[in-house]
Amino acid sequence: MSASISENDQVIVNRSDAAIRQLPPVPVIRIRPSRFWENIDFAELWHHREVLYFLIWRDLKVRYKQTIIGAAWVIVQPILITAVFAVFLGRLIKVPSDGIPYPVFAYSALLLWTFISNSILSSSYSLVVNSQIITRVYFPRIMIPAAAIGVRLVDLMIASAVLIAMIIYYRVPLGWQALMFPIFIIHIGVLAMAIGILAAAFNVHYRDVGTMLPILLQAWMFASPVVYASSLVPARMRSWYALNPLMGIVEGSRAALFNLPFDWTSVAISAAVTLGLLLLAVHLFAQMENGFADNV
C-alpha cells in the first residue's frame, strides 16, 4: 500500500502572512568555495557549543556502560605505569628525582603524560570514528577532537585524586606554590588541543598518522622529564631541551607541587611554543575541515 495522502485530505497550502517570518537583511549563512586561508568563525563555535558538551557526555556514558570498573580504569593506567617505573628506574637504576620520593615524583608527571598522550591518540581517530556524523550533519568539526580531549580532561581530574592521596601518604609538604598546579593543567590542555586537532585533521587524509603516533608518543615521553628529572640533561643541551613544550609544563608542575624553584625561562618558552602550535593547528584545521566530508 502506498503512503500517499488520500484524496479527501488534499493539501491546502494556505499560510498566513504572519506565519512567514521576517527575513534578516543579511544572509545568516554564506556558502562559498573554500579559500586558501580560512578564518575561524567564533560565532559559529558559540552557536554550536552544546554539541561539545553532549559529545563528551556521550563518550563518558558509553565507557561507563561498556566497562565493568568504569571510571576506575582512569586511575589504574597511570598507577600501573608508575609502579613499573618505580621498580625499574626508582629502585634498580636509582634515577635522580630531585630528592622527592620516586613514586610521587613519577606519578605527578605520568598523570600529565597519560592525559596528553591519550588526548592526542583519541582525538587523532575521532574524526574517522565519527564519519557518519560528519557526512550527514553540519557543526564546526573542531568540536569532535575537542570533545575527545574533554573526555581525557575529565579523566585527568579523576586521576588527580590519587596524586592528592600520594602527597598525603608520602607527607610531601605543600606550599602556596601548589596553587600554580591548575595553571599548568590548563597549559597542557591547550597543548593537547593543538597537537590533537592537527593529528585528527591529518589522519582524515593519511591514515598513516594513526599508525605512526604511538611510536612518536613513546619517543616524546622519553624526550620529556616524565620518569626522570631534567637535571639529568647536560647543561649545554638545556636550551634545546626546553624547546619541547612538555618540559616547561612537567618541570613547572613539579616545582609547584614540591616547592622547588620555578624555571621561568622554560615555562615561558613552553607557553610560546604552545600558543604558536595552537594558532597553526587551528588555522590548518579550518583549512582542512572543508574536505572532511569528501575524504573521511
Next chain:
Amino acid sequence: MSRHSFAIMKPIIKAEGLGKKYYLGARETVAPTVREAIKQTIAHHAGWRRTLPIVWALDRISFEVYPGEVIGLIGHNGAGKSTLLRILARITRPTVGQADLFGRAGSLLGVGTGFHPDLTGRENIFLNGAILGMNRHEIVRKFDEIVAFAEVEDFLDTPAKRYSSGMYLRLGFAIAAHLEPEILLLDEVLTIADAPFQKKCLQKIREASRAGTTVLFVSHKLTSIEQLCDRVLHIQSGRILEEGKPAAVVGGYLNQIATEANGKDA
C-alpha cells in the same frame, strides 16, 4: 484557496552558479597510505589530473527559494540532488558559485545520525537533538512530543541497539521533525518507513510549512512530491532540466522515463 505569490517576496535561499566538481579516479577517496598520497600529489603536479575525467556533480546552477515554499527535487540517482542538499547543509563546500541562506538550516540527510547503539532511547534523543542543532531546553521542552510521535514510550530506557529498524527510523525522524529550523533539508529519508508512519511524517512536513518553514525535499516518491510541493525542480546531470508546478514537472519526468524505457526496448 489563496496561494502566496512567492515571486514578489525576498528569497530565503539564493544560489548563484553553484557547482561541485569531482575528478574521477583521483583523490575523490582518501589516500590509504603516504606512498599513495605522494604518488597522487606527483601525478597532480605533473598535470595528470588535468587529463582525468571531470564530473560536475552539480553543474553551476542558480535558483531561488521563497520563505515557506516546499520545493521538491526529483531526478535519477546520481543527478546531483543529494549533492545540492549537502552543499546547502554545509556538509561539503561548492567548487564554484555561492549560496546565501537567510535563515538557519536543519537537515535530515540520514536517519538517526549519531545515534549510539549502547545509549538508551532517552539518551539518544538528547545526543541526536544536540547534534542536529537543538539546545538542551528545546529538547526538554519537546521531549514528550518527540517520544509520542516516534511511538517509543515503552522503549525509552532500552539501548538503541535493541530497537527494530522501524523504531530506529521513527525516533530519528521524530527528533528531526521537532527541530523547527527556518529551512528544512530532507533527503529521501522516508522511503524505508511503513505507510502509516510516512503519512504521519508528510503531515508533519505540511504543518511545518504552514508555520512558515521552507522545505527542500528529495524524493523518488512522486505522489508525495505532487501532493506536498509548491514547486518542483527536475535535476539531471547536475543541471535543472525543468522547473515549475508539481504536476507539470512530474509529468515531464514520467514522460522522460517512458521515452528512455522505449529507447532501451528498440
